[in-house]
Amino acid sequence: MAELRTMYEKIWDAHLVRQQEDGTDLIYVDRHLVHEVSSAQAFEGLRQAGLPVRRPDLTLAMPDHNVPTTARTDGVGNPIAIEDPESALQLATLEQNVAEFGVPFFDATSINQGIVHVVGPELGFTLPGSTLVCGDSHTSAHGALGCLAFGIGTTEVEHVLATQTLRLRRSKTMEVRLEGSLSPGVTAKDVILAVIGEIGTAGGIGHVIEYRGPVFEAMSIEQRLTVANMSIEAGARSGLFAPDAVTFEYLEGRPMAPSGVAWDDAVESWKSLRTDDGAKFDKSIVIDASAIVPLVTWGTSPEDVVPVTGNAPDPEEFGSETKRASVRAALAYMGIAPGQAMVDVPIQHVFIGSCTNSRIEDLRAAADVLRGRRLSPAIRSAIVVPGSGLVKMQAEQEGIDKVFTEAGFEWREPGCSACLGMNPDKVPPGESCASTSNRNFVGRQGPGARTHLVSPAMAAAAGIAGHLADVRDYAGVPA
Amino acid sequence: MSLTIIEGKAYPLGLSNVDTDVIIGSDWLKTVSKEGLGNGCFAALREGNENVFNDPRYAGAEILVAGANFGCGSSREHAAWALADMGVRAIIASSFSDIFSSNAFKNGILAATVDEAAIAPLVEAARDGDLKVDLLQQTVSAGASLEFDFTIDSFRRRCLIEGLNEIELSLLDAEFIIKHEQRVAGQTPWLARAGTA
């Protein structure tokens, strides 16, 4: 009888170029996404070594982290110059590099441009059973399609550009299984925050997570992308969903996906990727889905989650002095009193965007809460940054942009924006933001900025209330 | 450059979950070079009054002692470049994020994993005097009385000791890469080429 294997092991085995004597594996990379922040030094390395890009045709580049989200072309379609000289140089460097090395590229004015992790799936660049890498930790997102995807550093980017491979060791496997069903108002974002709260930000180190069970199977691809995206926040480099009918329906007809006979062959092959019944995981986590409620973060790590109806922790209740000190520091940074009710936390900024929550379903969910309502006067800035040009276009066709602008939001051009505060979109020091992004680290959205991670619907509710708020108190709650 | 033994002052940081945003803030990611990032290293922590990075006792240390999950968060290799630029050559922690430990190694920085129980005594020892990190013996010690083993991937250990370049190593496997590409083109041709948008 053939050995029982998990999906991770099947994809790994199919990409094994060579097993080295020291136990490392040379693994083939099928798809490589490139952006401006993690690639300049890699291309420079190639140049110095006199090496070409081995497979430019399997590579796709676009700017996302650093691009402004304000208008990119003037009234007559000419690109608008970027003011910040460092940003301008970094973006120009990417353009030079892709031209010199022959890498396919979407510039900031292309309808296909967007956050790499939104663009890959929506164009069908990301495929089940493939390996995909990018110099960005949230590459784990692509696992939603059953693709083994993970973030790499710049030296690894150079390695992939030069060889189309990586030298790695096999990871351990972890299954996260959700039993039962979700309550109304609970979204994919709440699910992954609950998982991170459960296993901690270091819980997945050395592991690849596979999300299993009826709740995950019932999720759309958009929702699976939200979950897989934040696998890295649980310490896991990758997260996987078994490809199924939902996956195939999502991918069929996407421009870079196979078509015709190749499509039929591909689907047949993708069906065999799922984990064999009885295959063993190194670790299993089971979570009761019905116990998950809408969540918010109170602190400066994504594991600092609490029900929106709950309270911030009291540092004195923790057993060790190290833990007490770190909770105290996090509360002080966030400007939150020990034991404070989360719904009493005032909010001045709302950010709807990032590779976690900037797809069409995310925008629809926020718009459903906002329709016919206005932002609280306490809100100083509220921006919606669609994940890609295509998402933006679709939202405009559906009239969602109007719902946002009528509520008082600004409707922006696609990019990473305030998720990491590299471009001018930042949260000012000491001010609080309800954010649909993935990291609430110290200074992440700007020096001194205070970030509360929430779902798109919860971000909308906070905007209306002017403080963190329970989306279940608003009509139009997502089911 | 080969790395075997590092002996000297160490930053007694001791913190857990030090993320790469804290190691180097996003303002520093606009650079197109690897140089000069040390100036921004731990800027968010340096703003506080009491911190090991502003303390003259530890200035110029080549060793850093941290707690669990060091380097979590972003994949930015700028974090490793910043630490290297600041002069750090070895980091002792009870665990590392996968991407950070890989980035560190690729920049010649030893990421040494010790037992959680070793962190507090090592932080204490670093406050009082020098530490010695020995990659050959895989130990970190202070004086004659305090010594802990650490773990590191065997391939990485060899590369650090011998100063090997991984890209050059992998290029030697070109024939295996070509064979793999031929196999994929036959078996799963949709992976062998990407469509166009």
Ligand code: SF4
């Ligand atoms: S949106 Fe945020 S998390 Fe996602 S790739 Fe951009 S910066 Fe990284």
